[in-house]
Amino acid sequence: MNEISSALLQAVSFGTPILLACLGATVNERAGVSNLGVEGMIAVGALAAFATANSTGNPWLAVGAAIAAATALACVHAVATIPMRANQFVSGLALTLLGTGLAGLLGKSYEGFPLAIHVPEWPFVALAGLLTLLLAFVFSFTRPGLILRSTGENPAAVDALGISVPLVRFVAVLIGGAFSGLAGAFLSLVYRPSWMDNISGGLGWLAVALVIFVAWSPLRAAAGALFFGVLYYLQFRLQGATRFPTELLAALPYLLVLVALGVAGARQAAGHAPAALGRPYLRGER
Amino acid sequence: MRLSPVSSPGPWRRLLVTVIALLVAALICAGVFALYGVAPLEAYRSMLGTLGDPVGLSEVVRRSIPLLLIGGGLTLAYRAQFVNIGGEGQLLLGAVGGSGVALFVPPGPWTLPLMFLCGTLLGGLWALIAVWLKVRYRVNEILTTLMLNYVASSLVVYLINGPWKGRNVQGYVYSDLFPGAATLALLPGTQVHQATLVLGVLVVTGLQFVLTRSVFGYQLRVVGENRAAAEYAGIPVGRVMTLAALITGGAAGLAGVGEVAGIHHRLLEPGELSLGYGFTAVIVAWLARGNPLLVLLTAPLLGVILAGGDVLKIDQNMPFRIVDVFSGVMLLCLIVSELFVQNRVRFGPWPRRSYE
Numbered sequence: 001m002n003e004i005s006s007a008l009l010q011a012v013s014f015g016t017p018i019l020l021a022c023l024g025a026t027v028n029e030r031a032g033v034s035n036l037g038v039e040g041m042i043a044v045g046a047l048a049a050f051a052t053a054n055s056t057g058n059p060w061l062a063v064g065a066a067i068a069a070a071t072a073l074a075c076v077h078a079v080a081t082i083p084m085r086a087n088q089f090v091s092g093l094a095l096t097l098l099g100t101g102l103a104g105l106l107g108k109s110y111e112g113f114p115l116a117i118h119v120p121e122w123p124f125v126a127l128a129g130l131l132t133l134l135l136a137f138v139f140s141f142t143r144p145g146l147i148l149r150s151t152g153e154n155p156a157a158v159d160a161l162g163i164s165v166p167l168v169r170f171v172a173v174l175i176g177g178a179f180s181g182l183a184g185a186f187l188s189l190v191y192r193p194s195w196m197d198n199i200s201g202g203l204g205w206l207a208v209a210l211v212i213f214v215a216w217s218p219l220r221a222a223a224g225a226l227f228f229g230v231l232y233y234l235q236f237r238l239q240g241a242t243r244f245p246t247e248l249l250a251a252l253p254y255l256l257v258l259v260a261l262g263v264a265g266a267r268q269a270a271g272h273a274p275a276a277l278g279r280p281y282l283r284g285e286r
Numbered sequence: 287m288r289l290s291p292v293s294s295p296g297p298w299r300r301l302l303v304t305v306i307a308l309l310v311a312a313l314i315c316a317g318v319f320a321l322y323g324v325a326p327l328e329a330y331r332s333m334l335g336t337l338g339d340p341v342g343l344s345e346v347v348r349r350s351i352p353l354l355l356i357g358g359g360l361t362l363a364y365r366a367q368f369v370n371i372g373g374e375g376q377l378l379l380g381a382v383g384g385s386g387v388a389l390f391v392p393p394g395p396w397t398l399p400l401m402f403l404c405g406t407l408l409g410g411l412w413a414l415i416a417v418w419l420k421v422r423y424r425v426n427e428i429l430t431t432l433m434l435n436y437v438a439s440s441l442v443v444y445l446i447n448g449p450w451k452g453r454n455v456q457g458y459v460y461s462d463l464f465p466g467a468a469t470l471a472l473l474p475g476t477q478v479h480q481a482t483l484v485l486g487v488l489v490v491t492g493l494q495f496v497l498t499r500s501v502f503g504y505q506l507r508v509v510g511e512n513r514a515a516a517e518y519a520g521i522p523v524g525r526v527m528t529l530a531a532l533i534t535g536g537a538a539g540l541a542g543v544g545e546v547a548g549i550h551h552r553l554l555e556p557g558e559l560s561l562g563y564g565f566t567a568v569i570v571a572w573l574a575r576g577n578p579l580l581v582l583l584t585a586p587l588l589g590v591i592l593a594g595g596d597v598l599k600i601d602q603n604m605p606f607r608i609v610d611v612f613s614g615v616m617l618l619c620l621i622v623s624e625l626f627v628q629n630r631v632r633f634g635p636w637p638r639r640s641y642e
Binding site: 036040076080084085086087089090091093094095096097098099100101102104105106108197202205208209212245247248250251254255257258261262264265266 | 568
């Protein structure tokens with residue numbers, strides 16, 4: 001019993017940043033903009049949180065800084081892909097390179113120091129849970145949710161209603177960035193309480209893949225994140241306990257994503273993808 | 287300010303916009319240098335200094351070899367709409383294939399050819415997984431090739447810690463040294479393995495020929511321009527894409543063999559085997575706009591940045607991560623510049639339309 005509850009706690013702990021980042025990516029993908037830069041946004045968020053927490057000692061400011069930094073990076077993606085109509089997938093990749101690069105560069109002087117303050121874990125977990133419910137509600141039952149989803153499915157219809165497609169998409173991308181920033185803050189303030197280069201270690205990519213696997217549904221995202229959490233716990237637990245080599249266990253989450261994406265493809269989950277995902281909207285073009 | 291479309295942008299317009307985009311990227315990176323506390327002019331002088339002396343120049347060439355191979359393969363993959371981000375993993379698999387032959391097949395004159403063959407096959411196989419998932423299950427290849435990078439890296443770490451760990455390497459984590467027959471000759475005083483360089487030039491030239499002068503190349507171009515039209519015309523889209531993926535993976539695998547046989551002479555940590563060549567090659571291919579021959583120009587350009595990153599590490603004590611910043615900024619500027627290739631910027635009010 002004790003074993004199970006401690007496993008669950010660990011799983012929740014690892015699943016929280018994945019869930020936060022996954023929810024953010026769901027928001028911008030529902031509006032029709034893919035952002036593969038999650039990994040980079042998490043990295044700058046984590047660094048901003050750590051640097052602010054150590055210089056001010058204020059966890060609120062630290063979280064705010066993480067959100068601001070990640071949103072600023074998301075803004076680059078929004079400008080490049082919405083008014084400038086650049087390829088969303090390549091822009092997202094560039095954002096990951098830029099974000100992890102900048103964080104690694106500017107974070108060099110913070111490496112090896114512990115976090116000066118203690119930040120509790122439960123507010124982040126509670127927030128992730130609340131945001132899941134909130135998003136599920138907004139998507140299904142509110143007018144802004146409907147507009148957001150329509151922007152991803154049929155932007156021309158939204159445009160015909162007199163609502164600005166670029167504006168909705170811009171806001172959605174910024175929200176996606178803010179969520180990734182929260183995920184980053186959780187990593188450097190709670191999960192690791194320190195800064196190191198490559199702090200997210202591929203977690204952002206897991207989140208991006210999870211969005212597809214859970215078919216753009218916030219509630220299923222929570223279940224999926226918990227599942228990855230359990231998997232991660234098992235990976236630690238099995239180290240040394242079995243004859244199976246540790247190095248190969250480390251590849252397990254990524255292998256699982258491959259299988260999950262294949263399964264999602266076989267079940268035609270891609271059919272749930274927002275119809276206009278990845279396509280810039282140009283008025284008058286069909 | 288408004289944009290008016292250019293019906294068919296010429297090569298000069300493309301070149302001009304690209305050069306401006308690269309200059310803007312350099313300007314933004316100057317800002318990053320300043321933010322880090324390094325004088326931008328000083329930093330650029332260090333980076334370009336590599337072109338001035340023989341040692342620096344040979345480093346640029348050394349870095350350009352894998353970029354040439356991976357970038358050349360990528361131009362074909364991008365033409366076929368197979369966005370391969372897995373060059374890194376395919377390179378590692380190539381290194382594994384080459385090392386396997388070098389360590390376990392009795393050495394002889396057949397060793398090097400067999401290494402290249404085996405590495406190319408394994409690199410191609412790694413890309414095959416992703417293209418199979420894409421063609422069969424419509425899984426986004428960006429995600430799968432990326433995941434396969436992580437898996438490949440774990441595989442290498444496992445091999446050098448476990449079954450392939452050297453017998454007399456003391457505390458170090460790498461394989462035994464390759465026998466002499468499994469190593470490539472270097473240009474004296476440099477780290478340039480000229481055999482791989484020649485191979486790279488041949489591959490790039492061959493790919494240009496395939497793309498422009500063969501039925502497969504024609505089919506590939508049609509698939510890239512308009513997939514629906516290709517299907518309608520009866521072109522086997524899945525097969526064309528699979529072949530393109532095999533080529534891009536194979537070229538990256540070849541680069542991996544070159545690195546282990548030419549420079550390291552053993553299988554070692556993934557981070558030491560590759561400096562993110564797979565990602566840098568994405569920019570090489572984007573800059574070349576899908577023309578394999580142009581990679582002969584764009585690979586050395588990125589080679590300067592990689593070699594420059596090394597110099598900055600020593601001269602200015604900057605982390606090698608600066609190269610990622612460079613790559614990200616350049617890639618962003620390049621894809622945004624596409625808008626200005628396709629459109630002309632006009633100032634002033636919209637022209638009055640006449641409705642006669």
